Amino acid sequence: xxxxxxxxxxxxxxxxxxxxxxxxxxxxxxxxxxxxxxxxxxxxxxxxxxxxxxxxxxxxxxxxxxxxxxxxxxxxxxxxxxxxxxxxxxxxxxxxxxxxxxxxxxxxxxxxxxxxxxxxxxxxxxxxxxxxxxxxxxxxxxxxxxxxxxxxxxxxxxxxxxxxxxxxxxxxxxxxxxxxxxxxxxxxxxxxxxxxxxxxxxxxxxxxxxxxxxxxxxxxxxxxxxxxxxxxxxxxxxxxxxxxxxxxxxxxxxxxxxxxxxxxxxxxxxxxxxxxxxxxxxxxxxxxxxxxxxxxxxxxxxxxxxx
Amino acid sequence: xxxxxxxxxxxxxxxxxxxxxxxxxxxxxxxxxxxxxxxxxxxxxxxxxxxxxxxxxxxxxxxxxxxxxxxxxxxxxxxxxxxxxxxxxxxxxxxxxxxxxxxxxxxxxxxxxxxxxxxxxxxxxxxxxxxxxxxxxxxxxxxxxxxxxxxxxxxxxxxxxxxxxxxxxxxxxxxxxxxxxxxxxxxxxxxxxxxxxxxxxxxxxxxxxxxxxxxxxxxxxxx
Numbered sequence: 001x002x003x004x005x006x007x008x009x010x011x012x013x014x015x016x017x018x019x020x021x022x023x024x025x026x027x028x029x030x031x032x033x034x035x036x037x038x039x040x041x042x043x044x045x046x047x048x049x050x051x052x053x054x055x056x057x058x059x060x061x062x063x064x065x066x067x068x069x070x071x072x073x074x075x076x077x078x079x080x081x082x083x084x085x086x087x088x089x090x091x092x093x094x095x096x097x098x099x100x101x102x103x104x105x106x107x108x109x110x111x112x113x114x115x116x117x118x119x120x121x122x123x124x125x126x127x128x129x130x131x132x133x134x135x136x137x138x139x140x141x142x143x144x145x146x147x148x149x150x151x152x153x154x155x156x157x158x159x160x161x162x163x164x165x166x167x168x169x170x171x172x173x174x175x176x177x178x179x180x181x182x183x184x185x186x187x188x189x190x191x192x193x194x195x196x197x198x199x200x201x202x203x204x205x206x207x208x209x210x211x212x213x214x215x216x217x218x219x220x221x222x223x224x225x226x227x228x229x230x231x232x233x234x235x236x237x238x239x240x241x242x243x244x245x246x247x248x249x250x251x252x253x254x255x256x257x258x259x260x261x262x263x264x265x266x267x268x269x270x271x272x273x274x275x276x277x278x279x280x281x282x283x284x285x286x287x288x289x290x291x292x293x294x295x296x297x298x299x300x301x302x303x304x305x306x307x
Numbered sequence: 308x309x310x311x312x313x314x315x316x317x318x319x320x321x322x323x324x325x326x327x328x329x330x331x332x333x334x335x336x337x338x339x340x341x342x343x344x345x346x347x348x349x350x351x352x353x354x355x356x357x358x359x360x361x362x363x364x365x366x367x368x369x370x371x372x373x374x375x376x377x378x379x380x381x382x383x384x385x386x387x388x389x390x391x392x393x394x395x396x397x398x399x400x401x402x403x404x405x406x407x408x409x410x411x412x413x414x415x416x417x418x419x420x421x422x423x424x425x426x427x428x429x430x431x432x433x434x435x436x437x438x439x440x441x442x443x444x445x446x447x448x449x450x451x452x453x454x455x456x457x458x459x460x461x462x463x464x465x466x467x468x469x470x471x472x473x474x475x476x477x478x479x480x481x482x483x484x485x486x487x488x489x490x491x492x493x494x495x496x497x498x499x500x501x502x503x504x505x506x507x508x509x510x511x512x513x514x515x516x517x518x519x520x521x522x523x524x525x526x527x528x529x530x
Binding site for chain 1: 324331334358359360361362363366367368369370371372373374379380381383385394396397398399400401402403419420421422423424425427428429430431432433435436437439441442443499500501502503504505513515516
């Protein structure tokens with residue numbers, strides 16, 4: 001597939017915000033809440049990030065003014081479900097922030113926030129999982145990746161905001177959970193990379209055309225000009241470029257953050273925590289780009305040779 | 308499959324690969340009809356520039372099978388297959404993408420489409436194209452604005468591609484009616500569906516090329 005930047009930014013920003021909300025809600029419910037300053041700052045950041053995500057998702061649409069129509073088919077479409085849950089999540093974070101500003105926060109809003117966060121991850125991932133013939137996506141590992149990458153990045157961001165607002169205790173806890181989830185997410189992403197590398201295509205030129213000959217090649221795709229089919233489903237990048245993106249995101253999203261958090265534990269450096277969160281985010285943009293690029297769409301069988 | 312059984316009628320094309328000569332008349336005829344309709348023109352960007360691109364509902368591709376002296380050239384028309392179980396329909400968030408109950412045609416309501424491309428991702432055949440000017444998803448309509456038009460003679464109420472084909476490689480009819488021309492052709496000629504592995508049950512089917520035995524002189528050449 002040709003990675004779509006609006007979708008890359010939307011899913012990464014939203015995942016960041018979702019992980020941050022979980023980091024705040026779980027700590028608060030567990031009886032070790034963040035300071036008021038950290039909570040208000042982090043909720044504002046989560047709200048801003050999810051709004052940016054929403055804006056990015058609208059940029060993906062050909063007709064964004066009609067986006068409201070997308071709530072209609074929630075019975076069958078995971079995209080429709082996502083379109084319902086995303087605003088619900090944003091409103092919930094907004095209500096939580098308002099309640100905290102009025103000093104009237106309740107555990108109920110935290111529980112609702114956790115449920116909506118998890119639902120949003122599931123909806124986002126299922127959009128890809130349910131496309132059975134895109135086999136790189138159609139696997140439970142996709143759901144695990146969306147949840148774990150969001151959790152890891154949100155925890156590190158919460159640790160960074162803890163440093164900024166001076167809540168060292170919460171920053172340390174988030175950094176500890178963050179390094180664990182970053183490692184876990186790295187292992188699970190590694191598993192999906194290995195799985196995808198081993199996949200053998202189910203569809204072949206023979207099944208795509210019904211021509212049974214074992215020696216079959218396309219001589220012409222029927223056009224010399226470009227088309228939606230040749231733009232939307234091909235990333236057009238070299239193997240060298242793809243390999244470097246893969247190495248890059250593994251280093252930036254997993255290895256560098258783990259090393260930097262390790263350094264912060266040893267040196268008590270707040271800067272290292274902030275750097276870990278920011279560098280991981282850049283790495284996750286690369287991860288999301290790669291997620292789309294590594295998906296091989298069967299329609300590409302029909303568009304191999306200009307002729 | 309309950310969807311397929313509950314529909315009395317399923318209009319479809321059956322493409323005879325044995326007689327398609329790859330002239331692209333169906334491509335141009337399709338473009339001409341569908342760019343002239345009430346839904347608006349099909350976009351063509353930079354038609355005379357260095358990097359032209361455009362929206363087409365139908366293409367003719369060419370494949371080569373086997374090796375000399377048994378090499379076969381197969382021209383392969385490709386358009387929406389109007390699947391009985393269309394994967395593009397349930398994923399649409401707005402309901403713009405739908406399959407008609409009365410005749411099984413898969414259509415896009417251009418007034419509801421938000422141009423999210425999700426249906427195109429969900430089609431294993433690459434049958435859908437986003438129109439770059441209208442910013443909505445477009446696809447073959449089986450000329451729904453022509454086949455029911457009472458103002459044209461009844462024999463012309465067929466898709467534009469079928470009307471244009473000089474070799475009668477494109478048959479049009481109801482594949483749920485066992486006595487129709489298309490059903491008989493599929494039965495008698497071993498008609499098949501594309502990518503059966505994804506259980507989309509395409510309504511459009513293809514009649515395979517039958518190999519003409521080599522001439523005596525070709526057999527001489529083999530020795």
